[in-house]
Amino acid sequence: MSKHIPRSVTLVILAVMAVLLIATAGMGQCAMCRASLAGSGNAHFIRNFNIGVLVLLLPPVAMFCSIFVALRRYRNGVSKPEDDSSHLKN
Numbered sequence: 001m002s003k004h005i006p007r008s009v010t011l012v013i014l015a016v017m018a019v020l021l022i023a024t025a026g027m028g029q030c031a032m033c034r035a036s037l038a039g040s041g042n043a044h045f046i047r048n049f050n051i052g053v054l055v056l057l058l059p060p061v062a063m064f065c066s067i068f069v070a071l072r073r074y075r076n077g078v079s080k081p082e083d084d085s086s087h088l089k090n
Helices: 007-021 031-040 043-079
Strands: none
Touching: 007 031
């Protein structure tokens, strides 16, 4: 029994893998944050700061994705005609 992974799940997994494979220099920091962290010299703090920036990015992304999914479900639900075959059974 083989199950097929939906295409959207595959795309999400690939996107997450791409984000995780980006070099640490490409982490979500503005130029001022990067400059102030580079001067601190504390590698542990810099790593935790990078993780904190990514964690703070999760709620807006989750809200955007949930709105997108809700709109897609609404569109698919409205555009499909209802299958009312009860009037055919006599």
